[in-house]
Amino acid sequence: MSLPQSHRIAIVHKPGGPEAIEIVERPLALLRDDEVLIRTAACGVNRPDTFERMGFYPPPPDAPEGLGLECAGEIAAAGAAVDRFKPGDRVCALVTGGGYSDLVIAKAGSTLPLPDDIDLVAAAGLPETVFTVWANVFETGGLAAGEMLLVHGGAGGIGTTAIQMAKAAGARVIATAGSDKKCRLCRRLGADVAINYRTGDFADTVRAEGGADVILDMVGGDYVQKHIDIAKPGGRIVQIAFLQGSRVEVDLMRLMLKRLTLTGSTLRARPDDEKARLAAAIETTVWPWLETGQLQPEVQATFPLSDASAAHRLMDSGDHAGKILLIP
Ligand SMILES: NC(=O)c1ccc[n+]([C@@H]2O[C@H](COP(=O)([O-])OP(=O)(O)OC[C@H]3O[C@@H](n4cnc5c(N)ncnc54)[C@H](OP(=O)(O)O)[C@@H]3O)[C@@H](O)[C@H]2O)c1
Structure with missing residues (x-):
């Protein structure tokens, strides 16, 4: 099956208010051996994204282009060195950028499999x-x-x-x-x-x-x-x-x-192998709480990806409780 050549991402040309967010089409980067391509069901919005939008939280130099630190969806493709995931697997992932997208490239080590009964959209609010x-x-x-x-x-x-x-x-x-x-x-x-x-x-x-x-x-x-x-x-x-x-x-x-x-500490700047270590510990200790229902993503609102500005407006207002998600 041929892979898509492009995806939609959310960028900020000039730091500012929620209206500074623009959704653009970009060529999809080549998948590295240790990465997976996720066809997203939803992307999480986090407070640090609003700081980045305002120009107060520059992404690490090697981060993929665009806003967004997390997503959930199905594996569309896996890199040559990834034996853990295959197309169709339900996952969520932590990323250093580019998380607001219909197709997200994530390190396999920062990607976690999802239990069958966890809602794929709500799961986008988990990783960060x-x-x-x-x-x-x-x-x-x-x-x-x-x-x-x-x-x-x-x-x-x-x-x-x-x-x-x-x-x-x-x-x-x-x-x-x-x-x-x-x-x-x-x-x-x-x-x-x-x-x-x-x-x-x-x-x-x-x-x-x-x-x-x-x-x-x-x-x-x-x-x-x-x-x-x-x-x-x-x-x-x-x-x-x-x-x-x-x-x-x-x-x-x-x-x-x-x-x-x-x-x-900050999470985003930690090296990939450190995030993989955290992911393994989370899978062992925290993921069972998802299965027992002791941990459930608390979702306040969903917005279309095309209206990421409205999602940021809600977060800026401080009126939200729980997570805000974007649906591509
Ligand atoms: N270091 C890291 O690795 C890391 C990773 C992720 C997030 N963060 C940081 O963690 C914070 C929370 O992120 P989040 O995504 O959970 O954001 P969030 O959903 O917006 O939650 C932040 C909460 O802080 C409260 N708040 C806002 N301004 C406040 C103030 N001046 N004094 C007291 N409380 C205030 C707000 O609730 P009330 O209406 O109740 O005040 C809001 O519910 C952000 O600052 C983010 O940058 C750090």
Whole structure:
């Protein structure tokens, strides 16, 4: 069967608002030996895509052209060195770019097979958040059963995934969100406590709960000091973004006294073999939670790929809860 020669991707000529996104036809790159070609059922939209659109998050130099970090669909072709996947297999994949497309090239090592009963469209919302939560909450943060996780943005893509994965692992979860409605979603997904940070101080609630063992922070700013103050002895604070700024003045005395770890990471720039290692660990530990229903992609809205600008408009509004997906 001959392969398509071209695909549609979403590019940004000049950084700006959602209207800066353009859908264009491009020749399909040659498939390398360690890659697969995925005919997508859907592509996930993530907050980092909006930063990239605005020109604040340049892609790594070797990333494929175009916005988009994840997708799900069926294998259309597999490279010569790929023995794990064959045409027709249902998969989802993490990519470093070009994920908003009808045909996506992914490294086989960053591609995961999907259980039969998982909806192929919803599965497009899994890779970016599952890889991020696994790498930061479980590997770096070392969250263990019985421990307390504090996660901000609990109703967002990362937040909804973190709540479910932490609960599946037997941990307790405190989530913050910006409205009572979003807090209800956090509780529905399993959060033991959900705090509307606009109407109360989350730090008081965390203290009342005895502190947090692991804190997943995408906010930064004045949260950094609060986290040092409310972490339990031996606690781990993991930065994955700085929505309120990365320049802060903090008093590190409690960090020393409580033997805290303050660390962070980004996913996109990690080398392919590191992503393959993460994928293998996820398949072993997290994928069974998909089969038991303990982890379910929380989808807020779908848009046609041709209307990626509308999807970004919704994400920019902050009104979304869960994932936004594009249908090619
Ligand atoms: N380091 C990494 O490897 C990595 C990987 C993926 C994502 N990220 C980062 O993780 C963050 C979340 O990504 P996502 O895709 O889950 O985005 P998302 O779906 O938009 O969720 C982000 C949530 O953060 C909350 N929020 C926004 N601004 C805030 C602020 N100033 N203070 C407190 N909360 C705020 C919003 O909820 P409320 O309405 O409740 O405030 C929103 O639900 C992004 O900043 C992204 O860049 C990092």
